[in-house]
Structures are given as structure tokens and as C-alpha cells.
Amino acid sequence: MTAHSTDLKMLLKDPSLLETRAFVAGEWVDADDGRTFEVRNPARGDVIARVADLSRAEVKRAIEAAQAAMKDWAARTAKDRAKVMRRWFELMMENQDDLGTILTAEQGKPLPEAKGEIAYGASFIEWFGEEAKRVYGETIPGHMADKRITVLRQPIGVVASITPWNFPNAMITRKCGPALAVGCGFVARPAAETPLSALALAVLGERAGLPKGILSVVTSSRSSDIGKEFCENPLIRKLTFTGSTEVGRILLRQAADQVLKCSMELGGNAPFIVFDDADLDAAVEGAMASKFRNNGQTCVCANRIYVQAGVYDEFAKRLAKAVDKLTVGDGLKDGTTTGPLINADAVEKVEEHIADALGRGAQVVTGGKRHDLGGSFFQPTVVTNVPADAKVSTEETFGPLAPLFRFETEEEVVAKANDTIFGLAAYFYARDIGRITRVQESLEYGIVGVNTGIISTEVAPFGGVKQSGLGREGSRHGIEDYLEMKYVCLSV
């Protein structure tokens, strides 16, 4: 199967899930001025849809509608909101195949991986529908005989969301799940590269019973304009962003004017450390999962692979052998394990990092070039003997490049792993319990995978330290960002 502009609908069991209008205030609308922007299939480069290109005026209407809808939605019981969230979860899973096909068509990841993202995305809707029923307040022993102290937990208000193209479903549900479950209004602006998954999510949310106006999906090619509306509109109480640290800084600066509450899931530079006491086959498996998931386009991908000298050559040989088994191709084609990169810029970033490493003395073990398929396809690549001053040491590649660095001691590698402005995810493989305890405590990261390369789940707090972000998503902690605490002092 391939997704050309005329046949994507033909690939769907329910073609009505392929929506190209924006979802504003409970209505499916074109842009006021009729403008649209193109969505392209990264595997072929052809246009698969033309989507409503909204301006700030339409976004303003969406925000006002969310504010109006919140009154009744927040007044409903958590149990009642949970029923709607549960139905939404069920509809996502019932339509997993179609949602996966739409996601692969616009983002490129292999269909099995896209369907996996749908299940991952749906898990946040399920999880937070349940968590909302456990948002407890508290009473505090009064400080004076005639005072009674209570603490209420209430929805923070209208939430604005800006999300990236690499997980077009799950990055939205990881935010709208908790926000809607506790009673907030939600206005989502998906990446221009991948709006179709967000619109399909809204189709199912409407069918599940979300009240008119409580959720809007404002599609636009003008990300900066929409971001400014989110930061400047006084009805917005919370901005939640997932994307690069560079854009996160821009939004934080803009949000400062209104002292707008922000949560930021930003860039990463994950170290992946293999100690000489590691199970090497397990370490290779973990490195493959962490590095090549979504073709290396995740913020938690292994970005630097440190291997202790005693096992360096053997690990490099086994990793290259595993990489050579990857099958690059169209994500909708059976057997594809590795799709295209999102666009030409992404290809150039990978090439830049490879050229820089080779220029500093590294060697290519496998891959290293654009794929014969052309376009934004790239050969999964392993390079060895990468020096510490290579660009890939400090910059996130966001592509299928596995750079191997050699190290001698535990102290040396922990210092190198921590020597970055980022602090999202880190991984290491070892079996000595003393080493595992020391290293997991010493790594300056929000997430540490020990003898595993995959850490993503709705039940755990996902987020980074340093310049990888602010706040946590998922787990019981992930609901806090969408609640305000109110202290009530009653004089009796």
C-alpha cells in the first residue's frame, strides 16, 4: 500500500476519519479566508491532503468557546467525564488501523509502529480518565481555634497545546488526556507536517461525547502567529509544549509577559552506556530499540553510545550486524522497519553529523549515505571511534545515526554523559548491582533506563531536567500541571 493524494481515503475502513477542516468551537470549519496548506507523504513527497490554514482570529474563537464550554464540563462529576474519556479510548482502539494508516501517511513511520503509537496515545486518555476520579483535596489542622483550613484542587482553565510531528497522536493525548479529564478546555495546534492525526482524534472525541467547544484543533501553517495568540490571550491559563529546546525558549519568553504557566517537553541528547559487565546481546537489542525507533526521530533516542574499552569492538560488530537487518522503505509497505525522515532538513542534519565525525577521524562501519530510494530515506548508520569534540556529542541528531564513543572508567563515562545542557533520558547496561546503583543515582536526567532501551509508558512520569524541559507528563504526577490549588480559610 502507498498513500498517494487520491487514494489515502481508499485505504481507510472509515474514510470520514480523514478530516481536512479544522475543529473550532465544536464545528468543522474552513479558514475564514479559505486558505489551506499542503500535507505531504514523506515517503513519496506527494500531497495527501490540503488542510484549513487558520489565522489568529479563528484561534481566538476556539479559545473563547473552550472558556464557555468549561463551565458545564468542569461542573460534571469526574466519574461522568471519565465515562466520556473511556468511550474516546475505546473508539481510538476500535479505529486503530485507520488512525495508524493516517499517521504513517503523514509522518512516515512503519504502520506497525504507527499503530503502536495509537495504542500508546490512547493509553493516556484511558489513564487520565481514571486518574481524574482520584484528584483529592485536603483538610489541614487550623492554626487558630476558630479557623478551619481546606485545600481545593480545581481545573487550571483553558489549556493551549503545541506539539511536534514525530508523535502526531500521542504527544497530543499526553496533554489533552489530563487536561480534559479534570475539566479544562483544550485548544490543540498540531505541527503543520502532521495535522491529520490530530483531526482524526477530534472526530473520535466528538463521537465519544466531548461537549461542543471543549476541544478544538486549530490547524495552521503559521506556528509563530498561533503561538503568540496562545501566549497573549488572557483566557489561556496554561501552555503545554513539546518540541525543540530552541522553540521552548521562544515560547517561555513570550509566556513571561502574562506569567503564563508552562510545561515544556523539550530536546534531548541521550547517552547510552555499555559497561564491560553488560549482557552484550541485550545491550545491542536495547540500542537498536532506543536509537532506531521512529527512525531516530524521538527526543529519548540514544544520541551518544558509550562503550567500555573491553567490549567496544565486539559490541560495534554486533550492533552493525543488527543494523544491517533493518529494512528501509515506505511505512505502508509490509516488512518495512525504517521509514523516511520527515523532510530534507532532517536528512541534511544527519549528513552534517556524519561528515563532522568522519572529518574528526571517525569511521563508518555501516550505512553513512542517503538511501537508494531517494527522497528523505537514509541508510541506518553506525560510526566508530567518534571523538568527544564531534558535533553529535552536543547536538541532537534526530535521525538514524549511531555514534560509538570508547571509554575506560565508570567515573569518566558518567562525567561525559552528564556533560550536556540536556537532561531528558539516559540508558546504561551493566549487571553489577553496586555499579547500577551508583550510575543510576549519578546520571543527571529525568529518565534513566537500566538494561532497557524503551522507557515510554503512561504510568510513569516522563520529562527532563536542565534544558530538556519543565514538568512531567504521564503517571499520577502528570495531572498536577492541569490543576490549581486553592487554600480556603474558614472562620467559624
Ligand SMILES: NC(=O)C1=CN([C@@H]2O[C@H](COP(=O)(O)OP(=O)(O)OC[C@H]3O[C@@H](n4cnc5c(N)ncnc54)[C@H](OP(=O)(O)O)[C@@H]3O)[C@@H](O)[C@H]2O)C=CC1
Ligand atoms: N521532550 C519531548 O518529549 C520531545 C521533544 N522533541 C524535540 O523537538 C524537536 C523535533 O521536533 P520539531 O517539530 O522539529 O520541533 P520544533 O520545536 O521545531 O516544533 C515543535 C512544534 O512547535 C511549532 N513551532 C515552531 N516554532 C514555533 C514558534 N515560534 N511558536 C509556536 N510554535 C512553534 C512547530 O510548528 P511547525 O512544525 O508547524 O513549524 C511544531 O508544531 C527535537 O529537538 C526533539 O528532541 C520532540 C518530541 C518530544
Ligand SMILES: O=C(O)[C@H](O)CS(=O)(=O)O
Ligand atoms: O516525542 C517524543 O520523542 C516522545 O516524547 C518520546 S516517547 O514518549 O514516545 O518515548
